[in-house]
Amino acid sequence: MSSQPNYFIECRNLHYQVDDRAIFSDLNLKIEVGSITAILGPSGTGKTTLLKLLCGQLKPTTGAVIVDGCDLADLSRKELLYLRKRLSLLFQSGALFTDLTVFENVAFPLREHTKLPEHMIRDLVLLRLESVGLRDTANLMPAALSGGMARRVALARSLALDPEFIMYDEPFTGQDPISMNVLLKLIAQTHENLALTSVLVSHDVKEALSIADTVLVLNHGKVQARGSPEQMQAHTDPFIQQFLFGKGVEGEPFDCAIESLREQVLHE
Amino acid sequence: MSNYVAALGAKYIRVFQLIGRSGLFLISILNWGSGFKGPFSRLVKQVYHLGVLSLPIILVAGTFVGMVLALQGYYILSNYGSQEAVGQMVALSLLREFGPVVSALLFVGRAGSALTAEIGLMKTTEQLSAMEIMGVDPFQRIFSPRLWAGVVSLPLLTVLFSLLGIYGGAFVAVNMLGIYEGSYWSNMQQSVLFYDDVLKGVIKGVVFAFVCTWIALFHGWQAKPTSEGVSRATTATVVQGSLAVLGLDFILTAVMLGGF
Secondary structure: OOOOOOEEEEEEEEEEEEOOEEEEEEEEEEEEOOOEEEEEOOOOOOHHHHHHHHOOOOOOOEEEEEEOOEEHHHOOHHHHHHHHHHEEEEOOOOOOOOOOOHHHHHHHHHHHHOOOOHHHHHHHHHHHHHHOOOHHHOOOOHHHOOHHHHHHHHHHHHOOOOOOEEEEEOOOOOOOHHHHHHHHHHHHHHHHHHOOEEEEEEOOHHHHHHHOOEEEEEEOOEEEEEEOHHHHHOOOOHHHHHHHHOOOOOOOOOOOOOOOHHHHHHOO | OHHHHHHHHHHHHHHHHHHHHHHHHHHHHHOOOOOOHHHHHHHHHHHHHHOHHHHHHHHHHHHHHHHHHHHHHHHHHHOOOOHHHHHHHHHHHHHHHHHHHHHHHHHHHHHHHHHHHHHHHHHHOOHHHHHHHOOOOHHHHHHHHHHHHHHHHHHHHHHHHHHHHHHHHHHHHHHHOOOOHHHHHHHHHHHOOHHHHHHHHHHHHHHHHHHHHHHHHHHHHHOOOOHHHHHHHHHHHHHHHHHHHHHHHHHHHHHHOOOO
């Protein structure tokens, strides 16, 4: 299995399109084992789509996604489900099961994949909830939680099976400064304590740069720049400067309109 | 002209693709899963949601349908002086047709729409995706118990519908219209056959249950992850489920009566 020990995930010449619209074209990236990689990019560049491609939920139009030496395209559905026990994804919405309590949500992967006795499941779940500071909420339903709390419960659930690789989809979106700092610390601590490989997709630049080892900036379906946070901060590309530091660039459109405003409004 | 032909062709290709997808979907969800305890407890939970919670509407509707049948039957049969046969008429109408068909229509409206909305919302809120990412197959974990729960629940509801209908009919015929109680029940006993009437009605219930639950689950799974998408899927379930029940009823009746 581990033919490529240095990289947990690789995308080779990845091309993905929906109908006629290309989301990624000729995308190449490698995620090093044990690193935190931040994937940044403006809204609508396909960051969440990329995560879905990385965990095999979407299939690339052409090209390959290699996870720990296995091409996802070669795996059967059963093998893919088996591989996914080693991966985890923290959804932007949390994606908690609304008909289960917080406790049962965190216990869900343990109950499905292990035959641990009930008292052990209980202890593991309470430890996981304690690690995200929400042991008191074990008996609440997800609807009773705030957005930040729901995401922390989802983090506890995604770590329940001790994955090797975890992906965070916009973990900081819509969080107040306190929740954001709590989440930031949790992500860094979890990465450190469990020796994970982490991928963080975000457009909260400051937070992402503060914990990442490697930064990739996506734009127009390609990796526009990659490097350490320090290298990114010193990058001279006008788009990178605009995206990372909000520096205005004359004539650089921020939206993706094909038709000019003059053509669309005045029909000129 | 060629554009029109192309558009028509594309439309039919989409319809056949949809039929093919629904067939593959059905094959994927038939698998009960490994072991017994886990899948069985999920089945029991779904039988409660689909069957037990549908009981009030089925029992009330069954009673009223039986009462109306007795009233109508009495006035028609009394023209021929054979109003004593009202029990036989109520029982046969309920066991052969009204029981399976009306129960299935009510089942699609109550349980089918709830299933589609539930699955559609699970998809919208990424709960199905979260399950897949955890390495848990939603086909086995979510869809399969619901399909089998539907197949278990609706035939039982059908039997209860007919039973309450027969008692409702007895109430109207005996207590309100003055038919002799002995002739209501003995006529029924003489004419109703277990295999031809009761069992065939239950078989219809099984077929309707299978098709209605399949339609409901498929539309939930196919729903666009938006509020409009879920709303459209729920409507499609009720419309297609109801039409499927009525169409299949004709085919099953024809086959059972040896019409083909």
